């Protein structure tokens with residue numbers, strides 16, 4: 450028996466008990482006699498697998514949420530209502546989408562160099578990828594009917610909400626995901642999983658006892674699948690408004706200066722490389738990880754890489770189940786329009802170019818991208834990405850909890 454326990458057993462004196470417990474339990478830092486609580490850990494602990502799943506499920510009620518349809522507009526309305534209910538004040542970006550002439554195969558697969566999009570080098574077994582456009586491949590008649598209305602060109606809207614910083618309201622991190630999808634499924638993973646992650650972070654940072662030094666904006670891009678048009682519209686419309694106080698002297702900044710942009714796109718499925726016969730492991734692979742990518746060819750590569758490592762460190766500290774990996778080939782997602790202007794990274798289940806582009810996610814843009822396709826192990830990878838980004842942004846934005 451350890452002497453300390455012997456002392457406790459033989460004495461009931463409170464002071465001795467305390468000194469023993471301090472010796473036995475992991476010793477937290479103490480400030481003024483109270484254990485110092487990491488406020489970011491408190492916020493990370495407010496993430497919840499069932500809440501995350503429920504938000505993904507809520508998004509799938511609108512089918513594939515294809516841009517330019519009533520189901521997409523209804524999803525934007527629903528997302529906005531949710532954000533408001535969390536106490537996060539919302540706004541909308543309006544733009545017009547006029548589709549360019551079709552460019553079959555553009556931006557997908559290998560380019561002329563033999564490299565994957567984004568610059569990585571594909572290796573190993575590859576499986577076909579593409580976008581399903583055949584309604585009859587969706588066996589669920591109700592879902593097929595829900596997804597039936599075609600997209601029409603014209604005005605578009607997307608929603609964001611903002612947590613205003615206390616001491617640095619003029620500086621902002623942008624946390625994003627795209628809410629539109631396609632392929633005649635439910636776009637549960639692409640990108641219900643990222644949209645739900647961003648909405649969960651909006652909920653937690655908008656808690657009545659939470660304050661942050663800097664501003665955080667939660668953006669749910671539309672029209673990602675047609676060429677990042679929503680994120681591009683945001684950059685075009687708001688880039689020049691950065692850091693401007695309006696009205697003067699008000700301490701209000703409609704567009705705080707961008708400190709970084711963190712995109713979330715496909716968060717849940719890391720079952721590994723396709724097998725030689727083209728089938729996939731039915732289970733999340735034990736080595737599953739969160740892939741954080743920056744673009745080494747961008748003007749902000751150095752500072753984007755630094756941001757990526759900040760998320761990596763936050764993953765080490767706060768993520769409960771899955772580690773993170775950093776890579777240099779960020780591509781084909783809503784952080785791209787930001788990458789020559791500010792530090793910009795994407796967070797995913799796999800690398801976009803060499804993994805997803807090689808068919809590591811067989812649900813990608815397919816009728817099988819359904820809520821019911823995924824297990825708790827898959828949803829938990831998304832939750833770990835949420836822990837990672839929440840941990841990093843909580844630290845960078847200076848989050849504290851009011852007593």
Ligand SMILES: [Zn+2]
Pocket residue numbers: 627639640673714715
């Ligand atoms: Zn996507």
